[in-house]
Amino acid sequence: MRPPVLLGGIAGALVLSALLLWLITGQGVVALAFFGGVAALLGVAIVLDRMRPSAERSELEPPDWSVTVAALERDGAAVAIADRANRLVCANATYESWFGNQSAPPGLPLDRKGLEALTRTAREAWRDGKSTARGIVSDDGSHAWNIWAERAGRGEDYLVWRFVAITEEDPTGEMAARITGQLGRLLSRAGIEAALVATDGTVSACAPGFAERATGDATATLAGQDFARLLRTDDQDHIFFAREGRRGNPQTLIHVPLGDPQSARAPGPDECASLMLLIDSTVGMGSGDASAQQATPQLESLLGALPLGLAVTDRDGRFLFANRAFRRAGGIEEGSLPQYPSDLVVREDKTALSDAVRRFGKGPATSGDMAIRLRDMPDDPVSLGIAGVRGLGEVAVLLSLVDSTEENRLKRQVAQATKMQAVGQLAGGVAHDFNNVLTAVIGTCDLMLLRHTPGDSDYDDIQQIRANSNRAAALTRQLLAFSRQQTLRPEVLQLPDVISEVGMLLKRLLGEKIELSVHHDRDLGPVRADPQQLEQVIVNLVVNARDAMLAHGDSGKVSISTRRVTAQDVRKVASEILPEADYTVLVVQDTGGGIPPENLTKIFEPFFTTKELGKGTGLGLSTVYGIVKQSGGFIFADNFPAIGHPEGARFSIYFPVHRGEAPATEKSKPAEPAANWSGGGRILLVEDEDMVRAVAERALSRAGYTVTPCADGEEGLAAVANGGEFDLIVSDVVMPGMDGPAMARQVRKVKPRLPILFMSGYAEEQLRSEIDIEAMHFMPKPFSVQQISDTVAGLLAKYAAK
Structure with a gap:
């Protein structure tokens, strides 16, 4: 609103202007018309002026967020509102309990990955109107959330953030809620009664229909009662509800354990609970009961919700249903189901599996398991559980299969590591005993040479024995290198210097028809290793590459390169073998046709060779492996497609970058003669x-x-x-x-x-x-x-x- 002094000044000026106009023109009508017109305009201006301040005040005054905060209060979700400057405008109590009231997203106590994801979510929400981030973890790893951000406000200058905590799955609790709720009532109408039984045999939860048939009261929980006491059997092992006796229909009991067989940790007491299904004998195809037609769909719904790999077949062994876990474990593509379980196994196991399924389908209601080999994993037997069920019409056999892909992979890795360790210990022991024999042979030859001079008939023979003994000593050194038991003299060095030292020897080894290419990255970090042993590593790899190329022709190319790999690069790869650190990498690759896939896991084993008999000891790559491991490095072998050349083999050796000052090299003093x-x-x-x-x-x-x-x-x-x-x-x-x-x-x-x-x-x-x-x-x-x-x-x- 304009000040009164200002309005008074404007009115005085208007009157003065009208008087001056009357004195100049001498016409009062003109002066009066001028005064009236200006006064009208001034009145309109005052009205508009009075309206504008009210609107401006409504925009400038801070809004009252108390109503908004009250509306945001909800259980299990944190909600916050931030402005464009990422300032926290308001938040509900859950948000304040999780993050406090001082910080607004994305500036929250999250890990690095979470902060990057939240920043990206805010940017996308401001740009597109909404965005989502899932699986965001706190900096201490104790909490995780799914987060939604959406632009809001009259000018769309606010972001509304919503955080929902991710809770660990509780199959037992979820199953208890399902069977006591709508699912349990649906199963009861179909003639299937469900109960959750703890490891001590007591009932944890049950469907209303189960409670009614067991006690006559549908609202009874039966918690803590002995499950077995609620049932009884006759002399033919038929199962009845104890309350109904033989007046009721026989029941088929199906036991479904709810523990996760793939969990690495020991299950808790609640995780070992079992789902007990009692299926009325009148339920199923051909029972004459209309409600029996709903048994199979309900059973499929139940089996589909369980984390175990479960499937059902008819009496002839044909598949009727398989849940997602069973399909994944059996290697079944989504949307397809083979006709018989035997279609999943290798040819040798087909007959045995078909006979077992038919036997369980047509015999008494028993259970068992058998070892089978799946077509996708013929080398790793798995256990298939088989149980005969009755009273479900077409459903006659229940199959259970666990996805053991990861378990088998870990078993192979442990077996390979154990085998390599055992072979290494054996190699070290053989080398020790062989060194004793060689000491005696070489020493005896030296003593004999003291009595024989060049030209004697025995001199050349003794020299030949001594030369072969020295060659055998070199083989024992290779065995010690593989078993990581040789004596190393490590120094802090640069890999390009070692490659340069051995460069002329490599060219002579490769010959004129095989090209040698050397390339080095800049800013390579120093490594700590024995230079002589590194030279042996390079020579062994190059000789191995030469032999591979000569086996496929008389020419080729060997490339030796060094690369710089940072800890950030290792983090992006997310390797389970390579620790996160800075590395200097030595790469040796050739165009010799590559390594057959079946040999990739065997090439570092001692005495393994693909060369003809008498043309290789099989210790070249095993020596390389032992030297690299003893030096604290990592070696990987793979095949790569070379542009303009045939496929080749590639060996990548990762040496940790040495930190700190290089120690002074102690030059060994020669022994006093x-x-x-x-x-x-x-x-x-x-x-x-x-x-x-x-x-x-x-x-x-x-x-x-x-x-x-x-x-x-x-x-x-x-x-x-x-x-x-x-x-x-x-x-x-x-x-x-x-x-x-x-x-x-x-x-x-x-x-x-x-x-x-x-x-x-x-x-x-x-x-x-x-x-x-x-x-x-x-x-x-x-x-x-x-x-x-x-x-x-x-x-x-x-x-x-x-």
Whole structure:
């Protein structure tokens, strides 16, 4: 409303203007007409002015939301209203109890995925008028909601949010509500009485018809009463309601467990309840009762609501109905149902299944189960439950089948992992025993070569034996690599540097007709691994690719690349095997035709090869697998379609990116040569293998040492305890009775400064926890005469200098 002073000023100006006009023109009529016209316009303006402020106030004054909040109050749903600035305008009590009254969507305490989904929902709702987000989880994972957002308001400048909590399914509670409600009444009218029975045999809930036939009162709950006491049987095992006795019709009892067989957790007491169906003998086709015609549709409705895979057949074994769970477990396409259950199984099981279904359909009402193999999963037998039912007309057999796809997949993975672990332990044990044999063979050859010079008739033969022994030693190293028991010297390095070091060797291995392509990503992270072992991994993969391409022709292409994979990339893949982290990936792929699908799960097993007899050991890829796993990496093999080339195999190796500063590389000092030590020494030699002990004793004695040989740890400990003076103990690690580490700890109590040299066919890392003793040294088997002599000389020189 305009101020009174302003209106008075306007009226005065109007009067003054009229007087001036009369003085100028001298005509009073003109001045009067002017005054009247302007006064009329001023009156209209005042009226409009009075109307406008009221409208503006109604727009500017904040609305009263109390009525809206009262309308939003509803059980089980949270409702909130936010403006375009994402400010909370109002909310009901449920919303405030869940999220408080300070934050408006999407700024709620949700996990990252939920926040992104809620932000997208708000954007779509403002744009399209409405949007939905389902399965949104709180940041602590304790709650989940389905959320709807819809634009509202006179100017559509508000969003109405509605949150509905997602509750865990309770099949037992849902079934209790159904049978005590409309479904139970429908079943009763069709001659089927239903009751929910707990694990202790007491009734939890029942249909009104069941209560009426059992007690005469349709409103009775029967909760806590013994289910079996409500029934009775005659001498022919016919079942009757106890209250009706033989005056009533015989009943067919069907027991349906309600527990979820696929649940990974142990079921609670309420989840083990059972649904008991009592079907009147007069119900079914040909019973003469019009109500019997409704039995099959009602039964289908009931079976369709259950989470178990259930189906029914007639007396001849023809399918009448199968619920969705049964179709999924049996691999039946939606909308189709085979004629017989035997159409679902392999040819060898068809006759047995057909006979079983017909036997249960025409015999007494019994139940059982049998193992079958489905056509879609011929290698994984599953259990099929079969029960004969009576009194349902055409329905004669009830079949139950559980979807075991995921269970079978997990079984195969566990079996494969167990097998690989067992083979790895076997490989490590074989390598240890074989190293003892090779130590004796190589040592004996060295001793013989000391008596034979080049040109002797036996010299070349001994050299050939020694060369083959060294080749066998290389095979044992491959076995140790597969079993992840070899000694690694890890360093922090860049994969491109390792590939560059071995590049010239790869070109010579591939030849001129096979192309080698190398590509590296930028910003690759460093990895921690043994460079020599990585070179062996690359060489083995390239040689394997070369052999595959030569088997399909005389040319091809091998590609080696390195890629950078971030933790975000791993998160998008959602791998169950690969942990979320940053990786540097080495990819080796070829155009050799790929790996047959049936071999993909076997290629990393030791001694598995597709090459001709005598052309492969089958340890190349198993060695690669062992080195990668021992280095903390992951390896995957698959096939890929190469553009312009035949299909090929691809090996992807994921190494975790090393974080932190690179440790200083300790360069191993070469052992002091024997020529630098001439002081002799007293050696206590403890070795349970006679061949190895004999070779080591002869080698050390020939080098000028005084050697006391012992066959086990007890004998070696006795030699020290009886006053023996020694400069060095050379001992095996694994021995029967007292092993090397146990003997060394007892010796140290008497001789605390006596150095010890352990020798073993096992890897140093595997024995580190057992031989973690001060002044301890390690020498792997097999070793030559020169190696043991130089090692002993170096140690004696080292400790003599101290």
